[in-house]
Amino acid sequence: MNELRKLILFTAVTGMAFAGACQQANQKTESKTTNADKKTGYLSQPIISNIYTADPSAHLFNGKIYIYPSHDIETETKENDNGDHFDMRDYHILSMDSINGKVTDHGVALSIGDIPWAGRQLWAPDAAFKNGTYYLYFPVKDKSGVFRIGVATSKNPAGPFKAEPTPIKGSFSIDPAVFTDTDGASYMYFGGIWGGQLQRWNNGAYDKNGSKTDSQKENEPALSAKVAKLSSDMLSFDGEVKDVQLVDKQGKPLLTKDHDRRFFEGGWMHKFNGKYYFTYSTGDTHYLAYAIGDKPYGPFVYEGTFMKPVQGWTTHHSILEINGKWYIFYHDTQLSGKTHLRNVKVTELKHKADGTIEMIDPFVK
Numbered sequence: 001m002n003e004l005r006k007l008i009l010f011t012a013v014t015g016m017a018f019a020g021a022c023q024q025a026n027q028k029t030e031s032k033t034t035n036a037d038k039k040t041g042y043l044s045q046p047i048i049s050n051i052y053t054a055d056p057s058a059h060l061f062n063g064k065i066y067i068y069p070s071h072d073i074e075t076e077t078k079e080n081d082n083g084d085h086f087d088m089r090d091y092h093i094l095s096m097d098s099i100n101g102k103v104t105d106h107g108v109a110l111s112i113g114d115i116p117w118a119g120r121q122l123w124a125p126d127a128a129f130k131n132g133t134y135y136l137y138f139p140v141k142d143k144s145g146v147f148r149i150g151v152a153t154s155k156n157p158a159g160p161f162k163a164e165p166t167p168i169k170g171s172f173s174i175d176p177a178v179f180t181d182t183d184g185a186s187y188m189y190f191g192g193i194w195g196g197q198l199q200r201w202n203n204g205a206y207d208k209n210g211s212k213t214d215s216q217k218e219n220e221p222a223l224s225a226k227v228a229k230l231s232s233d234m235l236s237f238d239g240e241v242k243d244v245q246l247v248d249k250q251g252k253p254l255l256t257k258d259h260d261r262r263f264f265e266g267g268w269m270h271k272f273n274g275k276y277y278f279t280y281s282t283g284d285t286h287y288l289a290y291a292i293g294d295k296p297y298g299p300f301v302y303e304g305t306f307m308k309p310v311q312g313w314t315t316h317h318s319i320l321e322i323n324g325k326w327y328i329f330y331h332d333t334q335l336s337g338k339t340h341l342r343n344v345k346v347t348e349l350k351h352k353a354d355g356t357i358e359m360i361d362p363f364v365k
């Protein structure tokens with residue numbers, strides 16, 4: 001075992017002891033973020049430790065940074081490839097005035113019991129603001145076990161949010177990420193294979209006996225993330241759901257067998273120098289990858305990976321510009337050492353002069 005691995009193992013074990021004391025707090029609590037600490041072996045530190053948080057979608061609202069994460073909890077459900085052990089039941093919203101500033105946990109913003117159609121598993125959410133209202137978008141399985149995407153509203157970015165009575169019509173799968181373009185139009189990117197069920201949707205219908213993983217057509221184009229324009233009230237899709245096409249530099253689609261490059265889950269969109277960057281997780285190969293396009297609908301040309309695997313199976317991120325600098329919010333399992341009990345982190349992300357993104361290594365050398 002090399003020295004870095006030993007260090008990480010040690011930190012994971014001590015983290016597990018610490019995690020035992022970690023509470024699933026509902027009340028508003030505060031903690032201090034820390035800078036990269038070379039002693040731990042990690043590039044950055046968890047931004048809070050009073051609860052487990054993951055899948056951070058970060059936004060700047062009223063000059064403040066708001067983070068919309070999943071709220072990971074302990075569960076009796078056994079770990080499997082379907083992600084059944086990600087058994088989350090509510091959302092807490094976090095905020096801070098600046099990167100490395102004090103973090104506020106605003107308590108429960110939405111509970112599964114307050115979503116009339118929800119069954120189980122509140123997964124990665126996102127948020128948006130339009131016309132004086134904040135919108136929280138969330139994937140959850142309905143009572144028949146099918147992932148759908150719902151929306152809840154509030155006048156406050158930190159909630160509490162009130163869920164609409166039904167899921168967004170035409171929505172399915174997981175990981176909504178809402179991007180508002182410079183012309184004011186908003187788009188939702190969504191989808192995830194394996195436990196995210198994207199592979200079970202063909203021709204607009206859910207196949208409950210469908211594949212547990214992907215299309216299983218190795219030499220055919222991989223399943224695509226989806227994109228839909230949002231209506232002006234932000235509560236429904238305006239028009240059809242389209243494929244987020246990922247192609248190589250020759251314009252050929254990425255194939256199902258190309259696990260290092262194909263889309264898995266956790267899509268995000270940011271615009272830099274007039275170009276549209278679709279960033280996503282490659283899932284079972286654990287990279288964050290990116291592809292660049294000229295329009296919100298793509299197609300997007302695969303450019304490369306920009307973050308090496310973190311500790312833990314899942315990798316999920318968001319990208320936000322704050323005062324001219326770009327940041328990536330992501331998670332790992334530093335505090336618990338368990339794949340379903342994650343903690344949110346943040347570090348700087350740099351675009352090079354040629355538009356490519358500098359590689360981020362979540363471990364310090």
Ligand code: FUB
Binds near residue numbers: 192315
């Ligand atoms: O948090 C549950 C799921 O794990 C998310 O929806 C995925 O993106 C992965 O992070």
